[in-house]
Amino acid sequence: MVLALLLVPLVVQAEAQQGKVVDPNGAAIAGATVTAGNRTTLTDAAGHYRIEGSEAIKVRAPGYARSLPATSGDTVRLTPLLPKALYLTVYGIGAPFLRDPALEVIQTNRLNALVVDLKGDRGLIPYPSAVPLAQKAGATKLRTIPDLQQLVASLKARNLYLIARIVVFKDDLLVGLRPDWAVRSGRAVWKDREGLAWIDPFVKEAWDYSLAVAEEAAAAGFDEIQFDYVRFPDATGLSFSQGATEATRVQAITSFLREARRRLAPYNVFTAVDVFGYACWNYDDTGIGQRIEDIADATDYISPMLYPSSFHLGIPGYRNPVQHPYEIVKLSLDVCKRRTAAAPARYRPWLQAFTDYAFGGQKFGAIEIGKQIDAARDAGTVGWMLWNPRNVYSNSDFRPEPKPAH
Structure with missing residues (x-):
């Protein structure tokens, strides 16, 4: 015994x-x-x-x-922080003629955050990633960021909150390497309007690629990992590795976000997800797996893309959205927040800082951008982010700060 x-x-x-x-x-x-x-x-x-x-x-x-x-x-x-960010693409972060003016605009207008593409819309990764699939797919050929940690250190020296944007399921380069992971149309690999292929969100084996890139970003010192294109394509007649219903689509998207949060836990980084603006208004999954109530339980921040130009049908009471940028942003956020009042996720919207392309070509300058910022503030969001795909920002995009009362 x-x-x-x-x-x-x-x-x-x-x-x-x-x-x-x-x-x-x-x-x-x-x-x-x-x-x-x-x-x-x-x-x-x-x-x-x-x-x-x-x-x-x-x-x-x-x-x-x-x-x-x-x-x-x-x-x-903990110290309160409301990120107010500009965005730079995989090209913009490495081009001094784009990066330096953006940083000057940030400093002059008292912004405090920067969103940087670390895996862009075409699958490119702008730094020498050690992820084997990235190298095999040719994703690291651009190298506009020679040293990721050095970049982070230089931006942190400016007291910037850093957000790594990672495009997930839209990845033409990865499909080129692994066509068995692709979304299909019949037997052929399906391509979107830009001629780019997508990864099937049901293929969990493919998730590891974007999550490995996310871990590199977190290890380098980014404060937040923002996942974009975490959705199914908005097209019909497509084939996936399993049956695509609203329930299975929603489960795939939320499961990816939960796995991302689990994988990134040791790094103490925030996780975020970009969603369609109409996802705020649609009570189904908009056909792409983004049902706002489910997403709100799986991430720290939700970033609806509230560009007035993208609301092609307007919203109730406002059929020409570019004429009502305040209402588009404020009312969309109000609907979202009501639907997810009991959930932990908070909102930080993407706002339009580019010329309208759908309702007559209206320029979005200080007045239009300012109205969107006002709406985000009035809706109680945790900051905001400005999207300009050309990465061209100007001090004239911002209204002068009101002088403090004496």
Whole structure:
């Protein structure tokens, strides 16, 4: 009997770590994500957490900057942060004639964030990724970012909140390498209006590629990983590896987002997803797997693309959306927030900073951009992002800041 007891392995339980998460005024932050290694938990209504493991504690909560590592028992104070961002493509980030003016506009107009393509619409990755599939697919041939960590350090020196945009299922280069993962039309690989092929979102084996790129971005120091084209193509008559119904489409999209959050947990980065503007209004999945209620439980931030020009049918009461940029943004966000009031995700919209292409070619300058920013603020969003696919921004795109009252 004594020998038998000696042979039983001794199991040592890791001591749980406990603490509290508060804002600068000492008020509890409920629902903050606390990470220790690859384990996560959420703070309770009083801001308290308890988590197993001896690793340093990391904390984040939408609307706040990420915390530095803390130790058990600490009261972690998070600093409020509303990102106000410009966007640079895989080309823009490496072109001084585009990047430098954008950074000057950020500084002059008191913006504080930058969205950078780390996997663009055509599948290109602008830095020397170590992901084997990226190299085999030819995705890293551009190399407009010679050293990703050096870039992050230089941008962090400007006190910028950094968002890595990663295009997921629209990937012509990856389909070229793995046509067995492609969306099809009959037996042929299907291509969209730009002549680009897409990955079948049901193929879980393909998910690892974008998630591996996301991990490289997180390891380099990006604060947030924003996934775009996390959807099925908006076309009919397509073939997938399994039957595509609203339920299966929604499950595939939300499952990808949950897996992304799990994989990125050790890095303490925020996750975000871009969604169609009409996803705010449509109570189904818009035929692409984006049902707002389900997405809101699977990510930190939802970024609806609220470009007035993209609302080709307008919204109730506003049939010419470019004439009503405030209403398009504000009412769309109001609908979204009502539908997801009980969910943890917060909203940070994409706003239009490019000339209209659908309703007469109206220029979007300081007035139109300003109305959209006002709408985002009035809707209570966690900041906003300006989209200009040409990466051309100007100080004239912003209204002068009102002078403080004496």
